[in-house]
Amino acid sequence: MKDSTTQETAAPQGGAPRRVLIMTAVEAERNAVLRGLSRGGAASAPARDGGPAFDVRLAGVGSALAAAATAAELAADGGYELVVCAGIGGGFPGRAPVGSLVVASDIVAADLGAETADGFAAVDELGFGSARVPVTEGLAARWTAALESAGLPVCSGPVLTLSTVTGTAATAELLAARVPGAAAEAMEGFGVAVAARRLGLPVLEIRAISNAVGPRQRELWKIGDALQALELACSYLPEVLQS
Ligand SMILES: O=C(O)c1cccc(C(=O)CC[C@H]2O[C@@H](n3cnc4c(=O)[nH]cnc43)[C@H](O)[C@@H]2O)c1
Numbered sequence: 511m512k513d514s515t516t517q518e519t520a521a522p523q524g525g526a527p528r529r530v531l532i533m534t535a536v537e538a539e540r541n542a543v544l545r546g547l548s549r550g551g552a553a554s555a556p557a558r559d560g561g562p563a564f565d566v567r568l569a570g571v572g573s574a575l576a577a578a579a580t581a582a583e584l585a586a587d588g589g590y591e592l593v594v595c596a597g598i599g600g601g602f603p604g605r606a607p608v609g610s611l612v613v614a615s616d617i618v619a620a621d622l623g624a625e626t627a628d629g630f631a632a633v634d635e636l637g638f639g640s641a642r643v644p645v646t647e648g649l650a651a652r653w654t655a656a657l658e659s660a661g662l663p664v665c666s667g668p669v670l671t672l673s674t675v676t677g678t679a680a681t682a683e684l685l686a687a688r689v690p691g692a693a694a695e696a697m698e699g700f701g702v703a704v705a706a707r708r709l710g711l712p713v714l715e716i717r718a719i720s721n722a723v724g725p726r727q728r729e730l731w732k733i734g735d736a737l738q739a740l741e742l743a744c745s746y747l748p749e750v751l752q753s
Pocket residue numbers: 535536538539570571572597598599600601672674675676695696697698720721722723733
């Protein structure tokens with residue numbers, strides 16, 4: 511699947527982004543991100559000491575709300591140079607255990623397409639655009655490396671955006687086969703990414719894993735642990751974006 515959205519515009523002179531918009535689905539995630547950025551010495555606008563300034567805004571749950579909210583934020587303030595989708599998510603068994611982190615290598619709308627007699631056909635195959643948005647590889651690699659160096663459990667791989675939280679082992683297997691290397695699933699990344707790319711802005715997604723993708727066991731979701739992991743991951747972002 512090839513990305514068919516607008517060509518990415520790098521930060522000025524290819525340098526560090528000076529203004530960063532971070533979108534989360536819910537307030538608890540927003541608070542975790544804010545705590546992390548504060549631990550990492552980040553500033554909210556205006557930027558200090560040449561480091562980036564961050565705004566953390568609510569997207570709501572789901573891709574449509576996330577796209578609308580991100581587009582509205584970007585329309586209200588033309589100064590952003592990087593957009594990040596951050597939150598908790600489900601981890602694919604064997605790829606991302608509960609409590610670990612996934613930095614997206616690609617953001618994939620995994621249910622955007624058609625069911626056919628031969629199986630699922632993505633919009634790419636149908637000729638209606640793309641269900642995949644690539645992230646800014648260099649930044650994603652730097653964030654992953656910083657988290658690895660800090661001894662945090664982290665992997666890089668496709669993060670799937672879905673409208674329905676997976677609730678069976680059969681669906682988990684189907685999705686893992688549909689998107690090779692799938693590491694995590696959540697509900698907002700593609701919406702945030704499409705809004706950002708429409709304006710030529712680079713995009714990243716990070717998910718802290720609260721639950722396994724598979725049979726629904728909501729009582730086992732480790733949301734507190736995932737929010738702590740998200741906070742820690744975001745504490746490295748100011749440094750990563752300056753390096
Ligand atoms: O109840 C809470 O305290 C609480 C705190 C933070 C977040 C939540 C959510 O339920 C957020 C929903 C959000 O989580 C993502 N998510 C998490 N696991 C999965 C999954 O297995 N499949 C899809 N999405 C998942 C998703 O992005 C939702 O927006 C509750």
